[in-house]
Amino acid sequence: MTALERIMHIEDDPSIQEVARVALEVVGGFTVRSCDSGAAGVAAADSFAPQLVLLDVMMPGMDGPQTLTELRKLPIMEGIPVIFMTAKAQTQEVTAYRALGAAGVIIKPFDPMTLSEQVREIWEQQHA
Amino acid sequence: MSDHQNTAEYREARRLEALARLQILDTPSEQAFDDLTGLAARWLDTPIALVSLVDDQRQWFKSRVGLAAEQTPRELAFCAHAIQAHELFEVPDAARDERFCDNPLVTGEPNIRFYAGMPIASPDGELVGTLCVIDRVPRELSEVQQDTLRRLARTAELQLQLRISLLESEQRATELEHQQALNQRLLDSITAGVVACNDTGELTLFNNTARLWHGTDVMKIPASEWGLYYDLYEPDGQTPLAIEAIPLLRAWRGEAVENTEISIAAVGQPLRQVLCSGGQLYPEHGGPGAAIVVMHDITEIRRASNLKSEFLATVSHELRTPLTAINGAIGLLRSGAIGNLPPTSERLLRIAQENSQRLGELINDLLDMEKLEAGQLDLQLKPQLLRPIVQNALEINQPYARRYQVSWQLESGAADPIVRVDERRLQQVLSNYLSNAAKFSHAGGLIQVQLLIEGDEVEVQVVDQGIGIAEEQQPLLFNKFIQLDNSNARQRGGTGLGLAICKELVERMDGQVGVRSREGAGSCFWFRLPLSRAVL
Numbered sequence A: 001m002t003a004l005e006r007i008m009h010i011e012d013d014p015s016i017q018e019v020a021r022v023a024l025e026v027v028g029g030f031t032v033r034s035c036d037s038g039a040a041g042v043a044a045a046d047s048f049a050p051q052l053v054l055l056d057v058m059m060p061g062m063d064g065p066q067t068l069t070e071l072r073k074l075p076i077m078e079g080i081p082v083i084f085m086t087a088k089a090q091t092q093e094v095t096a097y098r099a100l101g102a103a104g105v106i107i108k109p110f111d112p113m114t115l116s117e118q119v120r121e122i123w124e125q126q127h128a
Numbered sequence B: 001m002s003d004h005q006n007t008a009e010y011r012e013a014r015r016l017e018a019l020a021r022l023q024i025l026d027t028p029s030e031q032a033f034d035d036l037t038g039l040a041a042r043w044l045d046t047p048i049a050l051v052s053l054v055d056d057q058r059q060w061f062k063s064r065v066g067l068a069a070e071q072t073p074r075e076l077a078f079c080a081h082a083i084q085a086h087e088l089f090e091v092p093d094a095a096r097d098e099r100f101c102d103n104p105l106v107t108g109e110p111n112i113r114f115y116a117g118m119p120i121a122s123p124d125g126e127l128v129g130t131l132c133v134i135d136r137v138p139r140e141l142s143e144v145q146q147d148t149l150r151r152l153a154r155t156a157e158l159q160l161q162l163r164i165s166l167l168e169s170e171q172r173a174t175e176l177e178h179q180q181a182l183n184q185r186l187l188d189s190i191t192a193g194v195v196a197c198n199d200t201g202e203l204t205l206f207n208n209t210a211r212l213w214h215g216t217d218v219m220k221i222p223a224s225e226w227g228l229y230y231d232l233y234e235p236d237g238q239t240p241l242a243i244e245a246i247p248l249l250r251a252w253r254g255e256a257v258e259n260t261e262i263s264i265a266a267v268g269q270p271l272r273q274v275l276c277s278g279g280q281l282y283p284e285h286g287g288p289g290a291a292i293v294v295m296h297d298i299t300e301i302r303r304a305s306n307l308k309s310e311f312l313a314t315v316s317h318e319l320r321t322p323l324t325a326i327n328g329a330i331g332l333l334r335s336g337a338i339g340n341l342p343p344t345s346e347r348l349l350r351i352a353q354e355n356s357q358r359l360g361e362l363i364n365d366l367l368d369m370e371k372l373e374a375g376q377l378d379l380q381l382k383p384q385l386l387r388p389i390v391q392n393a394l395e396i397n398q399p400y401a402r403r404y405q406v407s408w409q410l411e412s413g414a415a416d417p418i419v420r421v422d423e424r425r426l427q428q429v430l431s432n433y434l435s436n437a438a439k440f441s442h443a444g445g446l447i448q449v450q451l452l453i454e455g456d457e458v459e460v461q462v463v464d465q466g467i468g469i470a471e472e473q474q475p476l477l478f479n480k481f482i483q484l485d486n487s488n489a490r491q492r493g494g495t496g497l498g499l500a501i502c503k504e505l506v507e508r509m510d511g512q513v514g515v516r517s518r519e520g521a522g523s524c525f526w527f528r529l530p531l532s533r534a535v536l
Helices: A014-027 A038-048 A064-072 A091-099 A112-126 B008-022 B031-043 B078-082 B143-189 B208-214 B223-228 B247-253 B299-335 B343-373 B386-396 B398-403 B423-439 B471-476 B486-492 B498-508
Strands: A006-010 A031-035 A052-056 A082-086 A104-107 B048-054 B058-065 B071-073 B089-091 B114-121 B127-135 B193-197 B203-206 B230-233 B257-266 B272-280 B291-297 B382-385 B407-410 B418-421 B446-454 B457-463 B512-517 B523-530
Touching (some): A006 A014, A006 A038, A014 A031, A014 B299, A031 A038, A038 A064, A052 A064, A052 A112, A082 A091, A091 A104, A112 B299, B008 B127, B031 B048, B031 B058, B048 B078, B078 B114, B078 B127, B114 B143, B193 B247, B203 B208, B208 B257, B247 B257, B247 B272, B272 B299, B299 B343, B343 B498, B386 B398, B386 B407, B386 B418, B386 B423, B386 B446, B386 B457, B398 B407, B418 B523, B423 B457, B423 B498, B471 B512, B498 B523
Parallel strands (some): A006 A052, B407 B446
Antiparallel strands (some): B048 B058, B048 B127, B058 B071, B089 B114, B114 B127, B193 B203, B193 B291, B230 B257, B257 B272, B272 B291, B382 B418, B512 B523
């Protein structure tokens, strides 16, 4: 199984973006590309070639599900797991996100100390 | 009976009341009484026959044959003597009778010489008058004639009874009419819609408010035209309401309609949401029957409630986002992942983290309560072992125990019950109980957690040795926004929603919550859940 190294994080809130970046880089040892909108994420996908995407659900402009649809159109994104990050995580919502093709859902507020671990678990499930 | 009730004065007062109740004095002549006096005069062969009613100061003739006067003074009346006893009173020759010889009715017109009167009793037994015959010559009645007079008087009494019955039914009809008018006024002036139907399902009531809400008086138009004026929908305001789900129809069929929400869309009016309650009027009959439904307009309440929900959802999302960043940033700093911190910085960061976590808990509580109230919190109930959930809760809340220097102890027992619950939400209940127990315990205190099976239920108890709760405050504990001993509670944190949320959650899992406590002697918070028969 290939090791997970490059993670793209799409999140409009700069503070959360920064906390997640530090958590993933410092605690998890990943290489992180932070994007502040869905469009920026779609634009950076080719050059960064993420192995996994962490995607905020509620964003101005393109929201999470719309961004996912756009990412899926890119050849480089074929088979790349996308994890939604959301505060809205009632059962029916989680079911709906999975139906959209999400590999997993991480609930906000997230614990920065275990975020990397959660991400790695989902990655491993995908590649098991 | 008292002496007073025995006096002549009292008896006379009762007699006059009975006469007044008949409402007969000074009324027009009636054929039934005229027939009686006519027959009396013919069969007893007298020129004069009367139905006389003895009033306070006069005798008044309801019917008279052979006499012009309508009434005479009571002191002259032979009948006033006749009503003293329940028997025929006969004066063969008044001119020779010392009681009457100087009576002006004897010495002058109508020159009475013979009198025979049979008292007439009112339906309540009071002698109110007589049927009497009078002649201008002395004579005596034969036994047959006496019997005739008695029988005719009895017929007069029957007439009085009929009269009373008629009066009473007239009065009942009037009262009913007044009551109906009052009901109609009330029904038309209340802001609730009221509709009713009879046994055959035909509408019998559709008050003003109901007419207003439906844009028409449906009782005045055929059912085929109702749809021109309004449509009924489910609470969502979009799904048409099935005919069999119409509240009045359900009530007519015998169902109890309780707080059923529907929407009414009348032509030219905004959609109206109404809450309906009702049922059969005479349910003991069985089968379909007359029914009533009362409707309350909850459009505004719903709108306000939706606004509140949206507001809370927005606010809490807006609050959570920065909190996530604050918590995350502090967490990373304190973890040492970025580097070691000087002790003062670490202490200050701990304070910052604890308080931002508290803020997060408050927001979660507010959101949970809101979701519970709006019925939007969906629980994932499934049968599972209770003990591991409790053990897990103890582990999760270990930091609390450390902070307040208390220890947990799960009573060992054979019981390993299966319950049908939402694990995450039951953890929330347990966490609330445990953190409360920790907060309100003395340092070094022991908090015992017990699982007790009683019948087909299991009771989970969280028992502390803390400050306890005054008896009068205990019933309030599970209400919203209640914090006992406010200053103390504020120091220890909390929204006052925690226990209210626990109550709602446990009830949604078909259980109950409660507390047993004595001030200064600790508390036992418990919840009870039905045992599941599922096999895992």
